[in-house]
Amino acid sequence: MKVNGRPYQTVWLDGSTVKLIEQRKLPHVFEVASYATHHETARAIQEMVVRGAGAIGAAAGYAMAQAALHAPEARFHDALDKAAGVIRATRPTAHDLFYAVDRVCRAASCANSVESARMAAVRAATALAQDNARACQAMGRAGLPLMTPGLRMLTHCNAGWLAFVDWGSALAPVYAAQEAGIEVFVYATETRPRSQGAKLTEWELAQADVPHQLIADTAAGSLFQRGEIGLVIVGADRIAANGDTANKIGTYTLAVLARRHNVPFYVAASRSTFDLATPDGSAIPIEQRSEDEVLYVWGRADDGSLQRVRIAGPDARALNPAFDVTPAELIRGFITDQGILPATPDAVAAYMREPEASPAA
Numbered sequence: 001m002k003v004n005g006r007p008y009q010t011v012w013l014d015g016s017t018v019k020l021i022e023q024r025k026l027p028h029v030f031e032v033a034s035y036a037t038h039h040e041t042a043r044a045i046q047e048m049v050v051r052g053a054g055a056i057g058a059a060a061g062y063a064m065a066q067a068a069l070h071a072p073e074a075r076f077h078d079a080l081d082k083a084a085g086v087i088r089a090t091r092p093t094a095h096d097l098f099y100a101v102d103r104v105c106r107a108a109s110c111a112n113s114v115e116s117a118r119m120a121a122v123r124a125a126t127a128l129a130q131d132n133a134r135a136c137q138a139m140g141r142a143g144l145p146l147m148t149p150g151l152r153m154l155t156h157c158n159a160g161w162l163a164f165v166d167w168g169s170a171l172a173p174v175y176a177a178q179e180a181g182i183e184v185f186v187y188a189t190e191t192r193p194r195s196q197g198a199k200l201t202e203w204e205l206a207q208a209d210v211p212h213q214l215i216a217d218t219a220a221g222s223l224f225q226r227g228e229i230g231l232v233i234v235g236a237d238r239i240a241a242n243g244d245t246a247n248k249i250g251t252y253t254l255a256v257l258a259r260r261h262n263v264p265f266y267v268a269a270s271r272s273t274f275d276l277a278t279p280d281g282s283a284i285p286i287e288q289r290s291e292d293e294v295l296y297v298w299g300r301a302d303d304g305s306l307q308r309v310r311i312a313g314p315d316a317r318a319l320n321p322a323f324d325v326t327p328a329e330l331i332r333g334f335i336t337d338q339g340i341l342p343a344t345p346d347a348v349a350a351y352m353r354e355p356e357a358s359p360a361a
């Protein structure tokens with residue numbers, strides 16, 4: 001996608017350096033950050049320089065490639081295992097991160113010399129990032145039939161291109177509609193406490209010239225009630241075998257509202273987000289983040305400086321679960337690279353048996 005008219009991806013590898021769009025400073029400052037080692041890239045994932053399931057998956061894959069490039073020959077496989085542990089420990093919920101680490105480890109372990117293992121790791125990480133962008137584009141095509149002219153839809157958090165390598169999941173059908181000349185309007189929830197909707201989704205929709213409006217999370221119910229929302233599409237961080245879906249905190253509330261008001265609620269996700277080893281939503285690990293994210297807000301002051309200010313009283317304590325689980329029964333379907341599937345265990349199992357979408361698809 002384009003930033004100020006110039007094409008970008010969110011994550012890429014330049015030699016052995018990982019480059020990431022610095023998402024913590026958006027929308028106020030656009031900056032590309034560079035990371036020389038897998039330890040640095042892992043810290044960037046943990047501190048949310050890069051965030052969003054697909055983007056952290058791609059960054060984790062490249063971090064593994066960095067580990068393979070730098071591991072000493074004498075203890076190559078030990079060093080790689082250790083690096084995998086460091087990267088896996090960064091964030092617990094998004095399945096894409098674990099998928100990426102495993103995929104690069106597997107590629108490296110099949111090689112018959114250390115030199116070829118290093119190259120295999122780089123190739124696997126690069127292929128993973130390319131697959132990620134390609135799957136998102138395919139999700140856009142799959143969701144296009146839902147994009148009727150004049151539609152007003154709602155999305156939550158940021159499941160646009162900043163959350164992947166390119167295109168996004170929930171917003172991919174919106175970008176596909178734009179290419180097809182179909183105008184849709186997007187309501188973006190601000191998504192407290194980290195405000196990915198206010199900081200990221202609003203910014204990327206503005207960059208793409210998609211008509212949109214930001215709403216406070218608390219405004220959603222009233223918009224549903226007034227018939228302003230015709231469709232909801234959200235992303236996913238992990239989808240269990242039965243279709244229960246972990247996504248940004250607040251997603252479950254929107255799914256309940258959508259059901260109450262008979263509005264179709266879809267989840268857009270690629271194969272790397274589905275986790276057949278997790279039987280249902282109760283087994284999905286939910287990240288608990290710092291209470292400071294609730295107690296403080298960060299943004300640009302009127303004098304132009306970037307500031308963090310405390311909004312709660314000096315002694316306030318906060319609870320900050322980063323994700324919630326939407327039961328499969330509230331989900332109309334999964335928008336995937338292979339089309340729209342019902343949110344049922346059988347459909348999920350059949351999808352996971354399909355070969356990945358071909359580059360030409």
Ligand code: MRU
Nearest residue numbers: 051052053159163235236247248
């Ligand atoms: O904590 P984040 O920003 O990494 O959360 C991930 C998300 O942005 C959302 O949950 C999103 O809807 C799924 S990622 C495509």
